[in-house]
Amino acid sequence: MSRRVTPALLASALLMAGLVGCSGDTRSAAPPEPKPAATPTPQATAPPQDFAVGVRQLKLNRDGRALPVTLWYPAAGQAGGAVKRSAAAAEGRFPVVMFSHGLTGRPDDYAALLTRWAAVGFVVAAPTFPHTARGTNGDILDVLNQPADVSYALTQVLALDAKADDPLRGRLNADRVAAAGHSAGAVTTIGLFTTGRDARLDAGVVFAGTGLGVGTAFAGAVAPQLFVHGELDEVIEYAAGKAVYDKVPWPKAMLTLPKGDHGRKLLADRTALGVVSDTTVDFLRWSLYGDEEAKRRMPTEAARGDIATFDDHL
Numbered sequence: 457m458s459r460r461v462t463p464a465l466l467a468s469a470l471l472m473a474g475l476v477g478c479s480g481d482t483r484s485a486a487p488p489e490p491k492p493a494a495t496p497t498p499q500a501t502a503p504p505q506d507f508a509v510g511v512r513q514l515k516l517n518r519d520g521r522a523l524p525v526t527l528w529y530p531a532a533g534q535a536g537g538a539v540k541r542s543a544a545a546a547e548g549r550f551p552v553v554m555f556s557h558g559l560t561g562r563p564d565d566y567a568a569l570l571t572r573w574a575a576v577g578f579v580v581a582a583p584t585f586p587h588t589a590r591g592t593n594g595d596i597l598d599v600l601n602q603p604a605d606v607s608y609a610l611t612q613v614l615a616l617d618a619k620a621d622d623p624l625r626g627r628l629n630a631d632r633v634a635a636a637g638h639s640a641g642a643v644t645t646i647g648l649f650t651t652g653r654d655a656r657l658d659a660g661v662v663f664a665g666t667g668l669g670v671g672t673a674f675a676g677a678v679a680p681q682l683f684v685h686g687e688l689d690e691v692i693e694y695a696a697g698k699a700v701y702d703k704v705p706w707p708k709a710m711l712t713l714p715k716g717d718h719g720r721k722l723l724a725d726r727t728a729l730g731v732v733s734d735t736t737v738d739f740l741r742w743s744l745y746g747d748e749e750a751k752r753r754m755p756t757e758a759a760r761g762d763i764a765t766f767d768d769h770l
Contacts, residue, residue, distance in 0.1 A: 502745035503548065503577040508533035510543030510574075512623070516583075518608040521601075525609050526563040526582045528574035529624065539571055545623050548577070551632035551744035552613060553661075554606050555582040556641030558719065559599070560590045566638065572733045578740060579628060581613045588640055600669050602644040603652030606635060610656065632744040636661035636736075638719065639692065646670050646700060649679060659743035661736055664689055664718055666696045672703035680707040680770060682739045684732055686716020701767075710767040711735050711758050731763045742770075 510531035516523040530550055531543035555570055557563055563570070563582035570580045583605055587598035610633065617628035633656050637645035642665025648654050650667070653675045660681045681704045685697040694712070701710050713728060734757040741750035751770060758766035 502741045502747040502750065503530075506535040506575045507531060507546045507577065508535050508537060508543065508575075509539045509571050510541070510545065510623075511539050511571075512542050514581075514609075514612065516609055516612050518605055521586045521605060523583045523586065523605055523609055525613065526584070527579065527613070527624075528567075528570050528582075529579045529627070530574055530577055535575060539567075542623070545627045548627065549629045550577055550579045550627060551629050551634065551740070552579045552581060552610070553634045553636055553740065553744075554610050554613075555580055556602060556606060556635070556637030556644040557582065557585070557589065558637075558639030558641050558664075559588050559596070560594065561638070561641070562590050568729060569733055569736070573737065573740065576737050576741070578744070579613075579624065581609060583609045596640075599640045599643055600647070602641075603647035603654070603670070606644060606648060607652065607654045610654065614656075629744075630656075633657055634659040634661065634740060634744055636663070637665070638663040639665070642666070643668070643670055646672075649674050649676070649681070659740070661739065662697070662700070664692050664697060665700060666692050667700040667703070668696075672700055674703065674705055678706045680739075680743045681709075682736065683708070683710040684713070684736070685710065686713040686718065688714075688716060689718045691718040707770045709739070709754065709770050712765045712767070713763060714765070715763075727761065728763055731758060731760065735764075735766070 507530035510529050512527050514525040516525055530546040532546050553573060562584055573580050585602055587593055587595035614628060614630045616622045616624045619625055635645045635648045635657050642662045645660055645662055646665055646667055647670035648657055649660055650671045650673050655676055657679055659679055662683045664685055683701045685694050687694045735754055738750040738754045738757055741747040755766050755768055758764050
C-alpha cells in the first residue's frame with residue numbers, strides 16, 4: 457500500500473495523533489447500492505456449551521514486517537478455568553475472527569473480551585502490528601498498511617487447518633471469517649471492507665472507528681456489521697463513527713454506550729464490558745454460525761441495565 461501522504465492520509469494522521477493510549481490500556485467515494493438483507497447460511501451448529509480456552513503464538517513476517525499473532529481458541533478440558541498455553545484444541549470446526557488492536561495497544565489488552573469469544577466457539581487471531589503497537593515507533597500512517605497485514609495473517613492462520621501435526625489441524629472453518637478491531641484497529645477493520653476488501657470476510661465488528669484514510673465505499677458481497685461506540689468518546693467523536701455506520705449498505709446494527717468513552721468502558725468497566733461481550737457474542741454466533749436465536753437475543757442483551765442502546769438493521 458502506498459505511503460504517499462494525500463489530504464485524506466494527512467487528515468487521518470492528524471486525527472490519530474491523538475490516539476496515543478487509544479487501546480484504553482489502564483497503565484470518498486459513494487457507497488455501493490444497498491443489497492438486500494440476507495440471513496447468514498449456517499456452516500455448523502453453534503456450540504451449546506462453553507469451552508476451555510487455549511492460547512499460543514505464531515511468528516509471522518510479511519515482507520519484513522514482523523507480525524506476531526496471538527491465537528485464542530476453544531480448548532479441550534473444563535470450561536471456566538484459566539487460559540492454558542498451548543492446550544489441545546477442542547473437538548469441532550470453529551469460525552475465525554481476526555482482531556486488530558488500537559494505537560499503542562497490544563492484543564493482551566483485550567484479553568477479557570477475546571477469551572470470551574474463544575470460549576463460546578471462535579478462534580481469535582490478533583496480530584501485533586509492527587509500527588503501531590506499544591513499544592514501537594508509533595508511525596500513525598502505518599495504520600493504512602494494516603489491512604494487508606491482517607489479510608496476510610488470515611492466510612497463514614487458515615493454512616494451519618491443513619498443516620500436519622498442527623494443534624488446529626482440522627479445527628478451522630475457513631468459510632466463516634470475521635474481522636474486528638478497536639480505534640486504529642477499527643480503521644484497519646473498516647479498510648478490510650472498503651479499500652482493502654478481503655473477500656473471505658463474512659462479517660465485521662467495529663469498536664470506536666472512523667473511515668478517515670480508508671473511506672466508506674463498502675464493497676463486495678454482503679457482510680453484516682456491528683458498530684460499538686461511546687457517546688462520550690474523547691478521541692474519535694461518536695458522530696464520526698455513526699457517519700461510517702450510516703454508509704454501510706448491508707445488514708447492520710450499532711451498540712451505543714451513552715456514558716462510554718474511547719476505550720476504558722470496553723476494557724475495564726465490568727458492567728459495560730458484560731453488555732458489549734454478550735452483544736458481540738450473539739452477533740458473531742448469528743453472522744458466522746447462522747444462529748437465529750442469537751440474533752433475536754441481541755436487542756434484549758444490548759438494552760439491559762440502561763447501559764446501551766441498540767440500532768437494529770440486521
